Structures are given as C-alpha cells and as structure tokens.
Amino acid sequence: MKSKAEENWFIHNGRHLIRMFRLFKPSSISRIIEYIKKNKFTDIKEEIYLIMYEESDSLTVRYPDWFERHKVTKEQLEEQRKEKFSYNPKVSILVPTYNTPVKFLREMIDSVKNQSYANWELCIADGSDTNNEARKVLEEYVNNDSRIVVRYLDDNYGISGNTNKALELATGELIGLLDHDDFVEPDLLYEVVKEFQDEDVDVVYTDEDKVLAPKWKHVDPNFKPDFSIDLLRSHNYITHFFTVKKTIIDKVGNFRSECDGSQDYDLIFRCTEQAKSIKHIPKILYHWRMTEGSTAANPQSKMYCYEAGKKAIEDHLKRVGVEANVEIMDLWGMYHTTYKIQGNPKISIIIPNMDHTDDLNRCIRSIEEKSTYRNFEFIIVENNSVQKETFEYYKTIEKEFDNIKVIKWDKEFNYSAINNYGVKNCDGEVLLLLNNDTELITPTALEEMLGIALRKDVGCVGAKLLYADNTVQHAGVVVGFGGYAGHVFNGFGDDNLGYMARLQINCNYSAVTAACLMTRRDVYDLVGGLDEQFVVACNDVDYCLKTRANGLNVVYNAFSKWYHYESKSRGSDEEGAKKLRFEQEKEKFRSKWPDILRDGDPLYNINFPFTEGAFKVERE
Known part of the structure; x- marks a missing residue:
C-alpha cells in the first residue's frame, strides 16, 4: 500500500512547496534572524514551518490560538452525549492502514473512541507487514471495543482496493473517510449526524486544518464554502471529513483503482453527482497530519497524483454530459477546466x-x-x-x-x-x-x-x-x-x-x-x-x-x-x-x-x- 503522503501528494506537498516561497520574503528572513538571536537553533524547524503555514495574509492572529478558543468544550460534549436524535444512524468510518507509526495509530483510533456520538464502527483494512507493531496495537483495540473491526489483508490491493476491503466490513447507514495517521475532534460525528437529520441530505463535509511536526501545532485552516462545483473542478477542496449515505455508495460504486492517488476526489465527484442535498459544516473537525516525509517529496515523482486528479475531473464531466478540457496547472494540485463552446453564439x-x-x-x-x-x-x-x-x-x-x-x-x-x-x-x-x-x-x-x-x-x-x-x-x-x-x-x-x-x-x-x-x-x-x-x-x-x-x-x-x-x-x-x-x-x-x-x-x-x-x- 502506498503511504498517505504519496496518495495525496498534490494536496499535501503542493501547498507546502508553494508556501516555501514565503521564506524568501524580507519579513520572513528578518523573523528567522530574530528567532536565532533569541533562541539560537532550538526548534528552528518549527519556527520555519509556522512561517510557511501561517495564513499571515488572511488571518489576523496565529491560527493555533484561534483554534484553542473555538474548539468544543467539555461541557458541550457532555450535553451532546445526552442528546437523542430522532435519526440515529450508525457511522462506518473506513481506514486503510499500512505500517502506521504506533503513536499516530493510537491517536487516530482514540479520537474515534472519544466521540460524543456513540453509534459508530471503525472499519480498518490493514496491509501492514505481519510482524509490524501496528498489528499488535490493532488487536489490542479490537479486543477491547466491539465497534472496532479489522481485516488483515494477505496482499496489497492498492489504496482503492484496500479501502474497498474496509468498505466490505461496513454495516452502517453512513460512510466516513479517515486517513490512518490523522485524527478528529470529539464532536465530529455529533455534528455530522445532526446534519443528516434532514432526510434529503446525502453528503456532509467539514472544515479541516493540518497539524505540523515536530510539535504538532494546528496550522493552515481550510475554512470551506458550501458546495461549490467550480471550485471542486479546480481542486479537491472537500477532502476531509467526508461522509456519505451508504445507499449512494451502493449506487455509484466503490473506490476505483484507476484513480489511485486521488481516489477520494473521484469518489466525491461520483457521490455529489447523485446527492439530493450536500451539507457543509463550517467547523474545524478534522486534523490532517503533516510529517517530514510528506513535505519532502519530489514533485516530479508524484505526477501520477496530478494525472489521477485530472482523470477524476474528466470522468466526472463525461458522466454529467459536459464537454470540457482539463489542464494541470503549475500550481500543484490545481486544475484549469475550460468548456467547449457549442456552435458560434453571438x-x-x-x-x-x-x-x-x-x-x-x-x-x-x-x-x-x-x-x-x-x-x-x-x-x-x-x-x-x-x-x-x-x-x-x-x-x-x-x-x-x-x-x-x-x-x-x-x-x-x-x-x-x-x-x-x-x-x-x-x-x-x-x-x-x-x-x-x-x-x-x-x-x-x-x-x-x-x-x-x-x-x-x-x-x-x-x-x-x-x-x-x-x-x-x-x-x-x-x-x-x-x-x-x-x-x-x-x-x-x-x-x-x-x-x-x-x-x-x-x-x-x-x-x-x-x-x-x-x-x-x-x-x-x-x-x-x-x-x-x-x-x-x-x-x-x-x-x-x-x-x-x-x-x-x-x-x-x-x-x-x-x-x-x-x-x-x-x-x-x-x-x-x-x-x-x-x-x-x-x-x-x-x-x-x-x-x-x-x-x-x-x-x-x-x-x-x-x-x-x-x-x-x-x-x-
């Protein structure tokens, strides 16, 4: 199985490389010099990352402080645990794992276990090496919580194939997608299920941010708009946390291996095409972990991610009957879609x-x-x-x-x-x-x-x-x-x-x-x-x-x-x-x-x- 850094390179690393240019601004150079004078080289890497990932041109305060002020409180979580929805669906969360670092694996699973909404199952398809420490951790969790189910794979079926194996375990009415080394806020499923109380809602997505090594600070918030088809045809702005009714998955089909590298992007298109109503939750409920490995990749070696994203858009346009041309932009992970002009209208x-x-x-x-x-x-x-x-x-x-x-x-x-x-x-x-x-x-x-x-x-x-x-x-x-x-x-x-x-x-x-x-x-x-x-x-x-x-x-x-x-x-x-x-x-x-x-x-x-x-x- 490919690592998440490879599968989603065009989002992870593309934005990272773009932001590297911030380091060359005079203000950034001055900030680094002042930091070294004060702290020498202690945690200098973290300071550089913060300069790169602060939205200094759009956010008026450092985002980590903003996030701490706006995340759910313990009192609110207690109230959520007491609430009884009229529609109480089981949420099946799909996670393909592969030799996941134990610390990240535990944090991912614990973030699901800590949900204020309790009717969930965690469906894990594990392709790890048989003697990997991750398998021992998974067995520990399975033995302690019946809502966690794991299928140990005998082969690597690719990212789409492995996720489909996790999907086969799902018994819930709703399907959610979670990467193996990310984690979520404890009110995530509560907020998601609240939106599904409207029976016309078929798809729900949330806002998200990234957590950045080495001290895992919250950076780079993605405050998204409500459903924007032209934005989606420009890049996968929806990403996480994406939840869809199982009936929609049954209708559109599973993950497609021909879109490996942007398989989520492809599925999002197919699901939103069929959805009666798409809801967006404007809250940071998903945290995308950025490791050194994911930010150091060579862009030229990840072109398959771009091409897979291009194919996802092209296939979507064909399905909805729109003739258009899709080009990969110089901005990593972004696409320029131009539409064919029928006839010669004045x-x-x-x-x-x-x-x-x-x-x-x-x-x-x-x-x-x-x-x-x-x-x-x-x-x-x-x-x-x-x-x-x-x-x-x-x-x-x-x-x-x-x-x-x-x-x-x-x-x-x-x-x-x-x-x-x-x-x-x-x-x-x-x-x-x-x-x-x-x-x-x-x-x-x-x-x-x-x-x-x-x-x-x-x-x-x-x-x-x-x-x-x-x-x-x-x-x-x-x-x-x-x-x-x-x-x-x-x-x-x-x-x-x-x-x-x-x-x-x-x-x-x-x-x-x-x-x-x-x-x-x-x-x-x-x-x-x-x-x-x-x-x-x-x-x-x-x-x-x-x-x-x-x-x-x-x-x-x-x-x-x-x-x-x-x-x-x-x-x-x-x-x-x-x-x-x-x-x-x-x-x-x-x-x-x-x-x-x-x-x-x-x-x-x-x-x-x-x-x-x-x-x-x-x-x-």
Whole structure:
C-alpha cells in the first residue's frame, strides 16, 4: 500500500512547496534572524514551518490560538452525549492502514473512541507487514471495543482496493473517510449526524486544518464554502471529513483503482453527482497530519497524483454530459477546466457611455484587436453626453467597425434601466455587461467566460479585473460586508494566491461585478434583467442573487483578465448626494435580501466575520 503522503501528494506537498516561497520574503528572513538571536537553533524547524503555514495574509492572529478558543468544550460534549436524535444512524468510518507509526495509530483510533456520538464502527483494512507493531496495537483495540473491526489483508490491493476491503466490513447507514495517521475532534460525528437529520441530505463535509511536526501545532485552516462545483473542478477542496449515505455508495460504486492517488476526489465527484442535498459544516473537525516525509517529496515523482486528479475531473464531466478540457496547472494540485463552446453564439457587449471616448475607444479596440473569439457585437448606450467630440467619435467608430451600434438613452441616468435598454436593442444570445473603462488583457478572455456561461447550471460569469498597477480590483463578491457586499482580494497582486489559492482558480461566489459580467439572454429574461429600483449600486449583486434563487451558479473566472480603471466614468460615490443615494440603495437591497444577510453568504464561511475584512478571522 502506498503511504498517505504519496496518495495525496498534490494536496499535501503542493501547498507546502508553494508556501516555501514565503521564506524568501524580507519579513520572513528578518523573523528567522530574530528567532536565532533569541533562541539560537532550538526548534528552528518549527519556527520555519509556522512561517510557511501561517495564513499571515488572511488571518489576523496565529491560527493555533484561534483554534484553542473555538474548539468544543467539555461541557458541550457532555450535553451532546445526552442528546437523542430522532435519526440515529450508525457511522462506518473506513481506514486503510499500512505500517502506521504506533503513536499516530493510537491517536487516530482514540479520537474515534472519544466521540460524543456513540453509534459508530471503525472499519480498518490493514496491509501492514505481519510482524509490524501496528498489528499488535490493532488487536489490542479490537479486543477491547466491539465497534472496532479489522481485516488483515494477505496482499496489497492498492489504496482503492484496500479501502474497498474496509468498505466490505461496513454495516452502517453512513460512510466516513479517515486517513490512518490523522485524527478528529470529539464532536465530529455529533455534528455530522445532526446534519443528516434532514432526510434529503446525502453528503456532509467539514472544515479541516493540518497539524505540523515536530510539535504538532494546528496550522493552515481550510475554512470551506458550501458546495461549490467550480471550485471542486479546480481542486479537491472537500477532502476531509467526508461522509456519505451508504445507499449512494451502493449506487455509484466503490473506490476505483484507476484513480489511485486521488481516489477520494473521484469518489466525491461520483457521490455529489447523485446527492439530493450536500451539507457543509463550517467547523474545524478534522486534523490532517503533516510529517517530514510528506513535505519532502519530489514533485516530479508524484505526477501520477496530478494525472489521477485530472482523470477524476474528466470522468466526472463525461458522466454529467459536459464537454470540457482539463489542464494541470503549475500550481500543484490545481486544475484549469475550460468548456467547449457549442456552435458560434453571438455575444452582445453592452457598454453604457457618457463622454470619456478615450476610455471607450481603448475598451473597444482591446477586444477587436486581441480577442480570439470573434462573433460579437458592441451596443454602445449613449446616455447624456455633452461633448461634441463624443458624437463625432460615435460616427467614426461605427464606420470603422460594422459590428458596433450606438443607441441613445435620453432619460435620466439609471444604470439598470440603461443596460436593460441595451439588451432590448441587441440580438446576441449571450450578453456581456461591460464598463467603458475596462480593457481586455488575455486574448482568450471571452472564450473563457463564454464556455462557462453556456452551461445550463450557470447564471452569470465574472472575470478577474485589475487596476492599472496590476493589483486586483475584482475577483468575486461576498454578500454581507458593510451590510451589503464587498469584493474579495481587493488590492492583492495579480500573482498572489489568495486564501486557499482562490484568486488563481475558477470557483463560485454569490455575486460578481457587472463591470464585466456575462450571462445568457434566456437567464436575463428569466429573472427580469437588472432591477431598476437600483439606479447606481446593488444592481449587479441583486442580479446574481436572482439567478442563484433560480438554482443557477455564479462563477468567478480567474483566467479571463481585464484592466478596470474603476470610477473614471462617473467618479466616486463616497461624498454628498452620491453617498446618500448609495446608502438608500443599500437599504433597498437589505429589504429585498434579508435571509443571506442574516444567515451569512453560503459561498464564504461564517468563521470569517465581516468586521475583519475578507478571509480574516476575528481578533483575540
């Protein structure tokens, strides 16, 4: 049997190698020097690991302290032990073991034995050498607890085959996956079973962190969003702790050896495809042990993990009937999925404009000159320009390009109404709402967005927008900041990974900005276009939430890059009447969407309070 470090290299070691670059920051070098001055070389390795694995760019305190303050208390565990669920399923936890270090093996088993929810069984398939100390430990536990069952394997069937042997032992209604040297919080199963009280729930997953040698400190928390299909197609963000109904496993089949190296990833796809409802528990309940062996592996020797992950995504896409291409990214363990464009649909690019012809001209020419996708038209909605040169420019640009049409909006300014008017006067089956102060960067930007927008499960697609200095202006919107919404990663460098690499990969958010928003015409009609009560602000977030209310996804595309010279057209909304109007529109938004503001953005995580900024935990 391969070690866990090999089987999951693309997650363990990929992130580790990326984080090694943190050591070369001036602040990190200074910290190491100061540490050596104070402590000489005592535990220097631990200090280096902490520098690498602290989310210093997203968490405001050292995570180990945060975890200690938020883990379950003894009093809470006692209350959980007394609680009687109406649905009391047995949870069968599958663990393939192989020469596991005795200390880690005991900690893993004890963490299951210490659960506040008692109806579980631990199903272990052991492929250890017959004289290995681990077998003696397993026999000890089997003799002392009937809920622990072990099958001693006579051969190595591979990681999938060995896990299937553990699955054969399972008699529970729920199946959970646990690695042989990891451990879990004592309230894990209680929290999981609580979610399964809803009979429609078929899959549950939790947040997790890592524990780091040599002193096993908690680091690198993965605070996950609720189910995000585009994030899952970018990397296995779900990982642990994954629980699924046994009936789903029976339907989709067991672990597949052709996906060894990312067999869990493959199973997660197959199970979530069939699930009626998928629940996420935003609590750190699983701890992934990072040993020296797992962090020192040679990336080139683990390419099979990448390839297995690629196959898992490709097979998933085939099953759901989506034609796409999957590429392994330079970011270890991350994937870039591009979707085949069926036919040659026309994109109607709707651009409101008032004067500012230099901005408009740059925007138009960047698309005309760079875009590899060619079937598009421009609908320029002229609204209350006053400069003579503007109208002269319109005549010139319409003569130069036969796919540009200027239409006139002669009423008062209303961003929503202007765009709705533009849509009424276009004939594309796909719409791109675009600000005049944008500029296309990547030639494939339209194709990237179009392939996603044509998916029937998608409502709208946003892009990665950069300021002129190549820092991020937009990379997704989270609802809740300031009682309304806010852009995430604003001001980060274009090459910054962002929290859990989400700045560099496709994923889902609750909203994207209409400065560059692609949507199908049928979706626009379905939700009634932009709500004209939102004259300047809130209209794009409202539109995205309307599509989500109709069961459609909102996607951030990290590979469609544009410059956005923000607020050049109309100035800032931070002063006087503009500020008052903005506050009034936010109040209308709050009245229309109270639930998400009360319950929290499902594609964010409640462990990040809105008072601290994007992807930051609260201060101590």
